[in-house]
Amino acid sequence: MKLNRLIKYSYPAFVYLFLYFPILIIVVFSFNDTSRSLVWKGFTTQWYTELFRDTNLLSVTGHSLIIGVLAATIATAIGTIAAVSLFRYRFWGKKLLHGLLFVMIVTPEIVMGIALLLLYSSLDLPLGFWSLLLAHITLCIPFVTITVYSRITTLDKAIFEAARDLGATDFTIFSKIIIPLLSPSIIAGWLLSFTLSLDDVITSYFVSGPSFSILPLKVYAMVRLGIKPEINALCTLLLILTLLIIISAQFALYKNSGKKHAKK
Amino acid sequence: MLKNKLAKKFLGLSLLCFSFGFLSPVVLAQANILNVYVWTAYLPQDVVKQFRKETGIRVNISEYDSNETMYAKIKASPDAGYDIIFPSNYFIHRMRKQNMLHIIDKDKLPNLQYINRDLLRKPFDPNNEFSIPYLCSITGIVINTDYLDNKNITSWQDLWQERFRDKLLVLDDMREVFSIALLTLGYSINDTNPDHIKEAYLKLKTLLPNVKIFNSDVEQNIYIDEDAIVGMGWNGDINLSLAENPKLKFIYPKEGFVMSIDCLAITKNAPHLENAYKFINFLMRPDIAKKISEEIGYPSPNLAAIKLLPKDMQNNPLLNPSSELLKRGQLQDATDEVLPLYEKYWEKLKIGE
Numbered sequence: 001m002k003l004n005r006l007i008k009y010s011y012p013a014f015v016y017l018f019l020y021f022p023i024l025i026i027v028v029f030s031f032n033d034t035s036r037s038l039v040w041k042g043f044t045t046q047w048y049t050e051l052f053r054d055t056n057l058l059s060v061t062g063h064s065l066i067i068g069v070l071a072a073t074i075a076t077a078i079g080t081i082a083a084v085s086l087f088r089y090r091f092w093g094k095k096l097l098h099g100l101l102f103v104m105i106v107t108p109e110i111v112m113g114i115a116l117l118l119l120y121s122s123l124d125l126p127l128g129f130w131s132l133l134l135a136h137i138t139l140c141i142p143f144v145t146i147t148v149y150s151r152i153t154t155l156d157k158a159i160f161e162a163a164r165d166l167g168a169t170d171f172t173i174f175s176k177i178i179i180p181l182l183s184p185s186i187i188a189g190w191l192l193s194f195t196l197s198l199d200d201v202i203t204s205y206f207v208s209g210p211s212f213s214i215l216p217l218k219v220y221a222m223v224r225l226g227i228k229p230e231i232n233a234l235c236t237l238l239l240i241l242t243l244l245i246i247i248s249a250q251f252a253l254y255k256n257s258g259k260k261h262a263k264k
Numbered sequence: 265m266l267k268n269k270l271a272k273k274f275l276g277l278s279l280l281c282f283s284f285g286f287l288s289p290v291v292l293a294q295a296n297i298l299n300v301y302v303w304t305a306y307l308p309q310d311v312v313k314q315f316r317k318e319t320g321i322r323v324n325i326s327e328y329d330s331n332e333t334m335y336a337k338i339k340a341s342p343d344a345g346y347d348i349i350f351p352s353n354y355f356i357h358r359m360r361k362q363n364m365l366h367i368i369d370k371d372k373l374p375n376l377q378y379i380n381r382d383l384l385r386k387p388f389d390p391n392n393e394f395s396i397p398y399l400c401s402i403t404g405i406v407i408n409t410d411y412l413d414n415k416n417i418t419s420w421q422d423l424w425q426e427r428f429r430d431k432l433l434v435l436d437d438m439r440e441v442f443s444i445a446l447l448t449l450g451y452s453i454n455d456t457n458p459d460h461i462k463e464a465y466l467k468l469k470t471l472l473p474n475v476k477i478f479n480s481d482v483e484q485n486i487y488i489d490e491d492a493i494v495g496m497g498w499n500g501d502i503n504l505s506l507a508e509n510p511k512l513k514f515i516y517p518k519e520g521f522v523m524s525i526d527c528l529a530i531t532k533n534a535p536h537l538e539n540a541y542k543f544i545n546f547l548m549r550p551d552i553a554k555k556i557s558e559e560i561g562y563p564s565p566n567l568a569a570i571k572l573l574p575k576d577m578q579n580n581p582l583l584n585p586s587s588e589l590l591k592r593g594q595l596q597d598a599t600d601e602v603l604p605l606y607e608k609y610w611e612k613l614k615i616g617e
Contacts (some may be wrong), residue, residue: 036508037488055323056309127344183467204550205337209300210345213326220303224329224481 001027020159030232047233059219061234064198064215071136072193078137079144079193080186083166084178087152088160092230106143112139113206120207127209135207139200142194147192151185152178186247195242292571297322298539301337303526304329306399308559315546321539329356336527339529347534348543353525354598356395357388365394367531372541375548378568382590383525388597395527398563399500402585402593403440403522406433406487408512420444420517420613423494429599433486433495436478438610439596440496441468442524446522447519447594454597460603465609473614487512500562503582512581516589518548524592555581603610 033042040092051057085091086098097204116135155178165172177184202218222231275615279321300307312323328334328347331352336395338346342364343529351359358364370376383397403422407414416422423432423444432510435442443453445464476492483499486508498545500515530540546552553569564570565616577583 034488034508035483038482039489054309056312089599114340121341121343136559139273148330187279205333206340208326209341210301210324210347213324221327221329221333224412225304227482260568 005208021214026232027236027239030122030217030229030236032229032232035229047229051230051233051237057230057234060213060218061238063212067132067136068194068197070133071140071197072190074133075137075140075193076186076190078143079141079189080148080179080182082141082145083152084174101142101145104138105146109139109200109202113203114204115208127207128211131207131209132204132212132214135203136197136200141205143192143196144186144189147189148182148185148220149181155181184253187253191246191249194245215222267336267526294321296438296539297324297348298348298536298543299324299326299544300348301326301334302330302348302350302351302453302484303327305558306350306526308549308556310559311547311552311555313590314552315543319539319542321542322383323543326391331429334612335359345535345614346531347536347540349529350398350526351395351529353386353388353395353527354596356527356529358451358598359529360389360394362566364532366532366534366537367393368544369541373545375545375550378479378548378550378553380565380567380587382587383565386525386595388595396548397525398528398547399525399560400565400590400593401412401524401562402499402516402583403443403496404436404499404523405515405517406495406502406613407513408487408490408493408511409436411490411515412491414515417515418518419448420519421448423474424471425474428494430476431492431494432471432474433483433497434475434478435496436480438606440480441613442606442610443522443594443596444496444517445471447521447526448516448518452521453522454596454599456602458602461605461609465613468609468613472613476539478614482498495597499582500560501512504561505582506582516581516585516592518592520556520592520594523595526594547605 028040029038030047031043031045033039033044033046082101086094113135116131116138119126120131159177160173163177168176199216201220203215204217206218219231222228266601295474298321299325302325302492307325316322319374324343326346328337334349334351335355335358337344338349339362350533370392371373379397383400384392389395405417407417407422412427416425431616439453441465442461445467446453446460447453448461449463451457451460451464476495479486483497484505487497487502488505490509499514505512506607528544530537530544534540547556548566550566550568550572553564553566554572556565557566557569558573558577561583563585570578573584581589
């Protein structure tokens with residue numbers, strides 16, 4: 001009996017330890033009072049002050065956040081519409097389109113990067129903000145579509161028929177029924193896209209240009225040539241930001257579902 | 265109807281693409297900017313800020329972690345807009361041969377007069393038509409004097425001593441490692457004779473029992489934290505590490521050593537040529553070159569800059585190697601034809617065969 005309980009609690013504990021311990025180390029080391037050593041030498045907040053003095057690193061982070069938010073938002077919009085139309089409408093090539101989404105997900109990023117680079121150079125699109133944004137949107141769309149689609153298939157089709165019976169237009173059905181029902185998966189899709197965009201190195205390497213450099217490329221280059229503690233500080237702040245976003249999303253969802261239950 | 269819609273969409277999309285393509289070059293041409301592609305943490309921010317203050321030119325910095333990364337990027341998109349790059353000597357050679365670099369007009373660089381003549385006109389760019397030395401790095405022996413006596417260590421051969429069993433840090437860099445074996449055998453680091461390379465491999469095999477770790481990413485941390493107390497290292501890294509661990513000592517081996525000159529070069533299709541010249545000339549100004557050498561920790565090729573350094577730094581052989589020392593340095597060529605052979609032996613070494 002006792003052994004059972006021990007396993008019951010220690011197993012998840014190990015899982016969480018495995019998941020979160022590396023992140024915890026970054027947070028701890030962002031306060032380490034040494035610039036090159038990997039041994040604990042004392043507490044300092046110096047790296048946070050230096051981070052805010054490092055205009056280059058900050059502007060690169062800003063670029064990444066802008067691209068991340070824009071790409072996630074646009075990809076979520078396109079991806080959601082795609083998922084809804086795949087579910088509700090019948091059109092020529094639907095199966096193929098659905099299959100192609102999965103192909104996009106399993107396509108190695110390097111193929112995507114080179115393909116986009118070739119496309120851009122044949123269109124004479126200079127490498128910079130737009131090339132990156134388009135690439136990241138392309139990267140994110142299939143993930144959003146599949147997240148949303150997997151939720152939409154759990155919906156009862158009778159709801160839409162009932163709505164139509166009561167005289168709702170397609171647009172009303174979309175905005176008043178489908179979107180609210182899908183909101184958890186839409187938010188999940190957005191967050192997934194945001195993360196994908198924020199840490200994409202390979203595709204970004206090919207499609208980024210000199211005028212608009214982004215964080216993942218910079219971090220990658222820094223890590224190869226010795227990590228600066230500033231990066232630990234930056235990662236800690238990004239971690240807090242992500243946590244805040246997720247908590248507020250959860251909170252919004254919780255409030256929403258709370259309201260519904262109250263109405264019932 | 266459907267076709268019509270599709271056609272409209274397509275038209276819209278192409279209009280979109282067209283407008284991006286049309287607008288962006290206009291914006292690019294108007295702005296007074298310069299695009300620099302540089303090794304991570306190899307160009308101090310203060311220097312860039314000062315350049316902007318003095319000239320009004322905004323510098324866009326992108327960073328890379330290896331010559332290969334930079335080369336692939338420039339090769340894949342030659343029109344990406346990078347103006348200035350920082351290839352090491354053997355990459356200058358390669359890029360020059362592949363017509364990827366712009367011929368430098370030296371009349372536009374009056375500060376070139378300050379550059380050490382010992383470092384100009386090297387075989388990788390005989391007339392310095394394409395490259396200007398930026399900083400030099402040298403591979404030598406590092407030893408922690410707290411743990412080990414450095415009296416009998418003057419040459420690469422000394423790393424084979426019995427007392428270093430399982431203690432060495434060896435750089436995870438094929439050419440660097442083969443170079444130490446070739447040098448102890450009395451060959452040039454650019455020797456292409458397969459027999460000599462095989463001899464070097466056999467020599468390295470006898471070094472393996474002494475090797476504790478292969479690493480070139482966080483070599484500084486390992487020496488500072490004393491996870492390794494003797495081995496190979498780069499002078500600039502060790503110079504900066506001294507602040508955190510003063511027990512480290514850097515030795516220039518007497519057989520000779522690998523020297524690498526990281527250069528400034530202008531890409532073939534650089535869109536902001538005038539600004540690029542201004543920037544290169546600015547980086548060669550003695551007070552600026554001094555600041556760079558001080559902050560990055562590597563020796564400057566700029567003689568006037570060295571004279572501006574504080575006395576103790578001038579006397580520091582890590583930051584200011586004498587010209588006799590520099591003469592012992594050997595530059596790597598791009599010995600492409602024997603690389604497969606190197607790689608074969610390197611793999612064997614790594615798996616301990």
